[in-house]
């Protein structure tokens with residue numbers, strides 16, 4: 001039976017907390033947003049109201065609906081005031097000690113029946129819930145930024161999470177108008193993990209001199225059908241943020257070679273080249289965040305539409321983009337197929353959910369399993385094996401990918 005959720009608590013009124021609170025209000029829930037910093041609480045609650053108004057102007061909902069949603073919001077400073085919430089999501093800063101403490105306080109304030117969810121992107125959910133007396137009530141619920149626009153939400157199951165808590169959380173996600181998928185508590189869950197090879201393989205190709213960053217980006221956009229090239233994406237995320245994500249994956253995964261963080265990226269971070277926010281990264285920006293002078297992201301879109309050939313692995317079509325593209329795109333797709341095979345083996349999620357995660361979470365033109373079908377496991381393994389000499393374990397094919405060759409021939 002799915003637990004009935006009536007009153008939602010949102011802990012942390014920052015970027016994510018305010019976005020999630022807005023979705024909860026629109027989903028019809030009485031919503032209590034909490035933040036110990038009075039200015040942050042006030043600003044977060046104001047963002048909810050603001051954004052509800054914006055939605056009316058964009059005809060996403062009516063003025064009446066916005067008003068009713070705004071009327072469901074209550075703002076409080078103390079965790080104790082979340083008493084009576086039967087489902088709580090925590091979106092406080094990414095610090096495991098802080099979150100662990102908060103979860104213990106939440107369990108005491110809301111009682112043994114309340115479901116406690118964390119929006120953490122990179123910490124193990126199990127570690128966040130380690131000090132709660134009812135670990136079966138603890139789940140992950142990972143939203144994407146900005147929550148109001150990104151449809152994907154990952155519902156993360158620890159070894160202890162009960163079916164009831166997971167089902168209730170999935171139902172909350174649906175009522176918030178999102179598309180929930182189910183992931184196992186494991187490094188980066190599904191979406192961020194499957195995005196690893198897109199960035200890391202591109203960084204390795206850059207390090208090897210296969211092509212420069214703008215060429216790799218163009219090959220990915222035009223030949224791979226990706227919305228943004230990997231280096232544009234890293235510039236947008238911030239090289240420092242992306243590097244700390246890379247380091248966290250590497251550590252949590254037991255330092256597998258294919259997740260080894262890029263030395264180029266570490267050097268650039270040391271030099272203060274952090275991407276858009278610092279004015280330079282892989283590209284130079286006019287002023288922080290305003291755009292790229294060399295390869296305009298949006299300005300050339302119509303021209304680029306005519307040049308787009310992918311997603312494809314056809315060497316002749318790819319060569320129309322750049323002579324290096326027939327090497328770039330298949331390497332990337334082989335590594336995506338490989339990561340998906342490792343993730344499937346570890347039962348991180350279902351094939352369907354993996355496809356949904358990357359289409360909705362990262363705007364990929366195909367999901368990783370669809371990319372695997374495009375290249376075929378046989379060709380993926382062959383390509384990975386051909387790249388192995390001198391490069392080592394970063395190219396070791398997943399056992400599941402090798403097994404698939406037999407089942408698909």
Ligand code: NAD
Nearest residue numbers: 012013014015016017037040091092093094119120121145
């Ligand atoms: P943020 O810094 O914008 O907001 C954090 C808020 O938490 C601040 O308002 C702060 O005052 C408040 N806070 C500090 N201590 C607190 C406490 N003890 N109790 C309650 N609130 C407290 O951060 P954010 O970007 O909204 O991220 C929040 C969480 O969501 C993190 O775990 C992050 O990893 C995760 N996340 C972030 C993104 C993203 O793109 N920003 C995406 C997915 C998940």
